Amino acid sequence: MNVIRARTAGFCMGVSLALRKLDREVDRAEEKAAQGSPRCRIATFGPIIHNPQVLEAYAGMGVRCLRQVDEVEAGDHVVIRAHGVPQQQEKALRSRDAVVVDATCPKVKKAQLGIEEQCRAGRTLLLFGEAEHPEVRGLLSYAGEGALVFGSVDELEGLPLQPETEYFLAAQTTQDRVAFEAARAWLHERLGHEVPVLETICDATRLRQQEAIDIARKVDAMVVVGGFDSGNTRRLADVAAAQGVFTVHVENESQLPVEQLRGCGIIGLTAGASTPKSIIDATQRFLESL
Amino acid sequence: MNVIRARTAGFCMGVSLALRKLDREVDRAEEKAAQGSPRCRIATFGPIIHNPQVLEAYAGMGVRCLRQVDEVEAGDHVVIRAHGVPQQQEKALRSRDAVVVDATCPKVKKAQLGIEEQCRAGRTLLLFGEAEHPEVRGLLSYAGEGALVFGSVDELEGLPLQPETEYFLAAQTTQDRVAFEAARAWLHERLGHEVPVLETICDATRLRQQEAIDIARKVDAMVVVGGFDSGNTRRLADVAAAQGVFTVHVENESQLPVEQLRGCGIIGLTAGASTPKSIIDATQRFLESL
Known part of the structure; x- marks a missing residue:
């Protein structure tokens, strides 16, 4: 199978920065524990990004995902999710005796x-x-x-x-x-008049959507990989489907509708801003093997 | 005089985000003071950006520019400069009884x-x-x-x-x-081998330099506006001059070498990432009036 993979598929700046901040906390906690200090708890406030595999990997490293401010304990290191949180929550978080790391996307x-x-x-x-x-x-x-x-x-x-x-x-x-x-x-x-507009849609989103549209017009089917919770991934599937091409949104290659795809001459592949490269790579290899 | 103004001239995302964070602290302090609470001190740790007019405007609003951690007093709101600070300083800052706002460029x-x-x-x-x-x-x-x-x-x-x-x-x-x-x-x-490279030069810098080069090749003189302390502005002047065109770096229009510029047919204008639009506008108007 021929696959056209979007160059814009995968982590945006906000996601990679957020994960880097979380990684840093994990690494530092490991180092301290290795030096004999008591291990401090690392948590995110809400899921750091909307990707199940990434969240599972962090859970496996002992990173907790908190939902309520009163779950925070003294000495915790709490990383604010990339999507940001309501300011009242942030204020409440900062009033606890914890180290708060803000990983809100810039x-x-x-x-x-x-x-x-x-x-x-x-x-x-x-x-x-x-x-x-x-x-x-x-x-x-x-x-x-x-x-x-x-x-x-x-x-x-x-x-x-x-x-x-x-x-x-x-x-x-x-x-x-x-x-x-x-x-x-x-x-x-x-x-009857123009309203003031804040241009808040980010460039990475705009470019990714544009490339999805461009590719969708050239292929027999589009595959969009990323978390089902991920709003940007879902919209990527929306804009591709709006070009009139058969489009599937999957979280990993095992969910691909193989029979429908096998008949295609050429398949387009893109991914949301929170989809790890390893998953996009695996999906591409799988599609190419069809 | 004909002027070609670079579309990339002026504030980058990191600068506008940092100023927005500082503005927010200033606005909130005003509001609290208006409600009768004691006015809290707002400070930046180092100059928030490298532009003298911007710094002067904040100084006029009562924003202090601190250089040493021990200048921080309890209750201060301290904004970390856009350029970032050494991590030991940040840690020391955060150990004071102050509200620390990180405006380090993402x-x-x-x-x-x-x-x-x-x-x-x-x-x-x-x-x-x-x-x-x-x-x-x-x-x-x-x-x-x-x-x-x-x-x-x-x-x-x-x-x-x-x-x-x-x-x-x-x-x-x-x-x-x-x-x-x-x-x-x-x-x-x-x-004898490739070394791993972190691609840390930001896109805004790259695009701004490329546009300066493109414009410099088409004009009789280049004007670069921005703080003399501003590294990115100085390098913008460097890359323009490297195209073999007469280039001047000024902080505002009053510093322009009028006699040398008057003989030109067409002048290029660009500005660093920390130069406010108002100053670029004023420089453009001045050049056009020559």
Whole structure:
């Protein structure tokens, strides 16, 4: 089988930086333990990234995944997930007697602070994103009252917009750029004027989506590898499928629908920002062997 | 006068994120003071970025620039400079009863942790950078013993390399890419094998240098605006001048050599990663009025 693998497939800067920060804590704890000091507990606050194999590997190294601030014990080293956390949680975390390492993706951090600035200037947030995604919950904590979230232009159309409110528009950093532009255009039409826009969708997302679209147009099927929890991976599958090509989203090569793929002449392969290279490599080898 | 302004001129992500973090501390302190709480002191640890006008503006807002850990007082909010600091200093800072906000550029943070990882694996750092630059001093703190710094291939040639040592190569994030490649090639030749390389020069730097080169080849003179302390701005002037065009590095438009520039048909304009848009705009207007 011929496979076209996206050059943008795999870890983005935010993910590799977050894992590097976590690795560092793990390594240091090992070193201290080897020198005879009591082993300190390493934890992440929420899953560090949305990839099951990566999370399993860290769990195997003894890294705990905490969900509540009161699970934190004195002396713990707690790494804040790449998606960021609500600011109240971060504050509560920092008030515990623990070492807090912030591995929030820099693009997310910039979006959080940009949203806070706009709200401070008296504007109200309209956020394009998945209401239940942890990044979105974090972003919302930096917005003032009245912020609204929508996941599609349809949902935007249903929001109770107030004529006297001054809105601004922002997006989850991994959102679909084309849909975001559509939302912007609809708002302009609806309100009769341009609204201020924070350009929060990150370049890595944009380039990855564009390459997925370009490849999808040239192949008989698209394979997207990455965590099912991973929003950016799911959207990658969405934008590929929107090109009218048979698209499958799998977490690893064992989930591939071999029979459907065998008939293809050429297969495109891409992966989310949280998918390790080893898994993309294994999937590529498997596809090539078909 | 016709002016070609580089699209890459001005703040990079690391700078705008750092300033946003500092702005947030300033805004919050104002708010608290307005509510009647005692005003907390805001400080940066070292100059937040290398631009004199920006630093002056923060000084005018009451932001102090600390140089020593023992200048930190209980309750201070201390923002770590965008260039990063040596890890021993960060640790000492965090041991004070102060709120520490890390505004280290994410690309620098990644370089710091990448260097630490390589050294942990038993390799020795060869760092291409300015020995006295704060970023370089920070990077070196993450390297083990025996790390060597060089500022040019000439200097690299003079280093006492040990045949039995396993080296790796990295660079200050704002270094000249062409010179870095030359260093890599020389090392390969000298040691008889490739050395592992950390790709630490950031994309913003690379794109900015490339655009400066492209513009320099088309114009009669190049103007580079930015702090004299700013390494990336100085190197931008270097790479432009290396194209054989008359190049001036100024901090603002009042320093422009008007007589020399007046005879030019077309002038190129670029700026470092820490130069505010307002200063680039003013310089452009001034040049266009010649």
